[in-house]
Amino acid sequence: MEPLTLVSNMATRWGICSAGKISHDFTVALKSLPDSDHKIVAVGARNLEDAQKFAEKHSIPAAYGSYEELSRDPSVDVVYLGSIHPRHLSLSLLFMTAKKNVLCEKPLAMNSREVEEMVACARANNVFLMEAVWTRFFPASLEIKRLLAQGALGELKMVRAEFGAPLLGVPRAMEKELGGGALLDIGIYCLQFACMVFQGERPESVQASGGCLETGVDECMVVTMKYSGNRMAVCLISNAVALPNEAVITGTKGSVRVPAHMWCPTSLIVNGEETQYPLPEPYLPTNFLNSTGMRYEAEEVRQCLLKGLKQSPGMTHADSVLLAWLEDEARRQPGTPLNHQDPVYSQEHHQDPVYSQEHY
Numbered sequence: 001m002e003p004l005t006l007v008s009n010m011a012t013r014w015g016i017c018s019a020g021k022i023s024h025d026f027t028v029a030l031k032s033l034p035d036s037d038h039k040i041v042a043v044g045a046r047n048l049e050d051a052q053k054f055a056e057k058h059s060i061p062a063a064y065g066s067y068e069e070l071s072r073d074p075s076v077d078v079v080y081l082g083s084i085h086p087r088h089l090s091l092s093l094l095f096m097t098a099k100k101n102v103l104c105e106k107p108l109a110m111n112s113r114e115v116e117e118m119v120a121c122a123r124a125n126n127v128f129l130m131e132a133v134w135t136r137f138f139p140a141s142l143e144i145k146r147l148l149a150q151g152a153l154g155e156l157k158m159v160r161a162e163f164g165a166p167l168l169g170v171p172r173a174m175e176k177e178l179g180g181g182a183l184l185d186i187g188i189y190c191l192q193f194a195c196m197v198f199q200g201e202r203p204e205s206v207q208a209s210g211g212c213l214e215t216g217v218d219e220c221m222v223v224t225m226k227y228s229g230n231r232m233a234v235c236l237i238s239n240a241v242a243l244p245n246e247a248v249i250t251g252t253k254g255s256v257r258v259p260a261h262m263w264c265p266t267s268l269i270v271n272g273e274e275t276q277y278p279l280p281e282p283y284l285p286t287n288f289l290n291s292t293g294m295r296y297e298a299e300e301v302r303q304c305l306l307k308g309l310k311q312s313p314g315m316t317h318a319d320s321v322l323l324a325w326l327e328d329e330a331r332r333q334p335g336t337p338l339n340h341q342d343p344v345y346s347q348e349h350h351q352d353p354v355y356s357q358e359h360y
Contacts, residue, residue, distance in 0.1 A: 154253025
């Protein structure tokens with residue numbers, strides 16, 4: 001069975017994998033786009049009751065009590081994978097082997113080895129795969145890339161990005177079996193920002209230091225990356241406290257500041273002048289800030305499928321491999337908490353853990 005080729009007069013037909021909070025928000029975001037372009041045709045969860053409740057809430061026609069059933073639904077063009085990230089590898093392989101295109105929540109996987117396995121599976125099955133780094137597709141992020149392409153800031157010199165939030169009471173942020181830790185959960189947004197600004201260039205050096213929780217995952221981390229030409233990026237990450245959560249790009253001719261909520265930006269300050277990029281209102285309450293902004297990554301998937309692409313130019317397979325390498329490198333260093341590198345968690349945790357399936 002070959003993947004269906006999408007044509008412009010067809011809606012992209014989505015299957016939702018997992019009935020947790022982030023899947024709810026993605027579904028709400030999808031419904032801010034035209035029905036003629038995007039339809040949710042099925043949802044799959046680990047038990048039928050959860051899937052049916054989710055389907056009823058969002059008016060989804062099909063509900064499955066297993067991910068295997070969802071993978072066999074011939075009406076699904078692309079699966080949004082919203083499970084906890086220790087399950088991303090096994091579930092993505094399930095769907096891609098079934099010839100389903102996949103938009104997988106970040107982090108794409110737990111380490112570089114898993115990311116490379118997922119990319120290889122996508123290529124072997126001739127399907128689309130993208131890590132859902134939603135930030136990259138916000139209008140504010142597209143404007144940043146436009147400014148950089150024009151050389152509007154001159155020679156880039158410094159990038160700073162920070163993300164801190166008080167999450168120590170949240171199990172998915174603290175428990176190793178749930179893929180907890182500040183770096184993979186929220187620090188990924190800071191690392192990807194630097195990668196975006198420096199256009200996928202691998203830094204010459206990475207230095208990291210951090211602190212660990214008793215549960216064995218990182219609570220805080222500072223990552224410094226040196227690029228060619230004495231260009232630097234500094235990322236500050238914390239699961240314990242709220243930070244200003246801004247990002248700043250500074251060049252020889254100017255600067256761009258992304259105010260609070262740099263991971264879901266709705267404004268930019270370019271050389272002191274601010275521009276707003278408002279989001280549509282959700283039709284149901286969402287669990288997380290600015291969640292309707294996930295509409296932009298969904299539309300990116302549609303446009304890629306219409307063009308027959310197997311990866312997004314805005315978040316390529318190489319981008320995901322680099323991001324995973326940086327995450328591995330930061331956790332490998334002396335002074336950083338617990339090397340999660342390889343193996344990440346025992347194989348049993350790539351199956352159904354006894355924990356909630358909610359990604360968030």
